[in-house]
Amino acid sequence: MKMLYAAKTITVGVHPTFKVFGLTIDGDIVMSTLLAAAIFLFLALRMRARVSAGVPSKLQLFWEILVEQVTDLALSAIGPKGRRYVPLAVTIFLFILISNWLDFIPSAMHPGVSGPIFPAPTGDVNLPLAMALLVIVWVHIESFRARGFKGYFKHYGQPYLALTPINIVEEITKPITLTFRLFGNLFSGGLFVVVLTTLLPIYVSPPFEIGWKLFDTGLLGAIQAFIFMLLTILYFGMATSHEEEHPVAVEASH
Secondary structure (H helix, E strand, O other): OHHHHHHHHOOOOOOOEEEEOOEEEEHHHHHHHHHHHHHHHHHHHHHHHHOOOOOOOHHHHHHHHHHHHHHHHHHHHOOHHHHHHHHHHHHHHHHHHHHHHHHHOOOOOOOOOOOOOOOOHHHOOHHHHHHHHHHHHHHHHHHHHHHHHHHHHHHHHOOOHHHHHHHHHHHHHHHHHHHHHHHHHHHHHHHHHHHHHHHOOOOOHHHHHHHHHHHHHHHHHHHHHHHHHHHHHHHHHHHHOOOOHHHHHHHHHO
């Protein structure tokens, strides 16, 4: 009976919505995305206002360490030309990390409703898909610029012309896998919390919920942000390489 009750009370993918030009918009996801963007811009602008050549503040030290680590990663994966993609990689990592960690905010629409005001926007498929499409479109633009018209279309036939259909399918699936890797992990973690709090007694579920939040949102949220950033760097490296052996080696390591 309890399982049947849980099945009736657990709602998945339900959001407060509004319509714009006939399109249905998830209001809480939009608010969460704007909040994550605002936090990111606040950290960036505050660091810029307080940057110092002397003893760095904690915020400046955080930014310096982050940029240094991402730069080392880009240089090791792509080479010297990887520096141009460091700002994008840093932005993606920190924005996704903030978006994932919004799930820590203990907010609800009103008493008795488990849906938070600011859910992790990466737990909804729309934001990960938008970021994945942005990255992949940018990757193809950079590939076209680096290889030229002839080289861009020629690389689909590497290393053998017969593999062209497979290479095309691989390019099509890149934004799909990039999307569902991030969305799936965040969504499943949130769904597990909902199931946990529904099935367990009220006096038992809080410790389990807190422990799972620390593991899923805290640790796995940071890992997923890193993976999305890493794959972005690798995709740019493979797209701009003129040596066919190098992209294969990178893809194999991935």
